[in-house]
Each structure stands twice: as C-alpha cells, then as structure tokens.
Amino acid sequence: xxxxxxxxxxxxxxxxxxxxxxxxxxxxxxxxxxxxPKADIMWQGNxxxxxxxxxxxxxxxRDPEKVLQYLSKEFATPAQxxxxxxxxxxxxxxxxxxxLLAIYLKEYVECPTCKSPDTRVEKLNRVTFLICEAxxxxxxxxxxxx
Numbered sequence: 508x509x510x511x512x513x514x515x516x517x518x519x520x521x522x523x524x525x526x527x528x529x530x531x532x533x534x535x536x537x538x539x540x541x542x543x544p545k546a547d548i549m550w551q552g553n554x555x556x557x558x559x560x561x562x563x564x565x566x567x568x569r570d571p572e573k574v575l576q577y578l579s580k581e582f583a584t585p586a587q588x589x590x591x592x593x594x595x596x597x598x599x600x601x602x603x604x605x606x607l608l609a610i611y612l613k614e615y616v617e618c619p620t621c622k623s624p625d626t627r628v629e630k631l632n633r634v635t636f637l638i639c640e641a642x643x644x645x646x647x648x649x650x651x652x653x
Contacts, residue, residue, distance in 0.1 A: 560593035577652035
C-alpha cells in the first residue's frame with residue numbers, strides 16, 4: 508500500500524540538496540574509466556627511452572608499430588621498438604609524450620559519436636573505419652596510424 512508523505516518546502520529542499528551532494532561526490536570520484544598510464548622516460552646521451560611504451564598500445568588496443576609510427580612522425584625523429592620500450596633519437600620530455608598520446612587517443616581511438624574508447628579499426632575497400640563497440644557508429648579515419 509502506498510503512503511503519501513507530505514513534506515514542507517524546506518524539508519523537500521534539504522532532501523534535494525542531500526541528493527545533489529551525493530551525485531556530485533560520485534561524479535568527482537569516477538571522472539573516467541579510461542586513463543592513459545604515465546609515460547616513463549629515461550635519457551641516455553642523445554636518446555630518449557620510453558620505458559613503458561608497450562603498455563600504451565595494450566591500453567589503446569592498437570598495433571604498437573602504428574603508435575610508434577605516429578609518435579615518430581609527430582616528433583620528426585627516427586624511433587625503434589625493442590622489447591617493452593621505444594627508443595627515440597633526441598631528448599624528448601615526458602609531457603610531450605603524454606600530450607601526443609592524448610591527441611592520438613582523440614583522433615584514432617575515441618568514438619566521435621559517443622566518446623567511448625571501446626573501438627576497433629577495420630579496413631574496407633581501401634578505406635579505414637573506426638567502429639565503436641559501444642554505440643555501433645562507423646566513421647572513416649583520416650591518416651594511416653590507426
């Protein structure tokens with residue numbers, strides 16, 4: 508049996524405020540379920556070692572060679588992938604890797620429709636498509652680094 512509860516305006520506002528506080532707390536805690544790891548960089552002479560490079564293609568669900576090719580092109584420097592690390596010629600700062608990988612995420616991983624990182628790449632008739640596994644959107648990709 509349903510009971511109707513009569514609330515005064517002030518009681519209603521207090522309850523509403525309590526709910527809003529709870530909702531805003533959960534938003535602060537769970538900003539995103541998808542976060543890139545922190546770049547672990549080491550310098551030796553004129554070379555930059557990206558020591559945890561192998562983690563990034565796994566998290567992004569992309570081919571390590573394509574990710575390395577993208578970074579190499581953006582830095583305009585040769586790079587090679589050995590074991591779990593990538594070696595770049597010249598000194599590069601950790602924040603440079605972080606910002607480039609964030610751009611890569613936006614351009615080649617995130618769904619343009621729903622912003623989900625759950626995507627895969629398919630090539631059909633010489634056109635590369637980004638297919639979202641969350642919403643089903645299919646969008647063409649520009650560039651060759653997906």
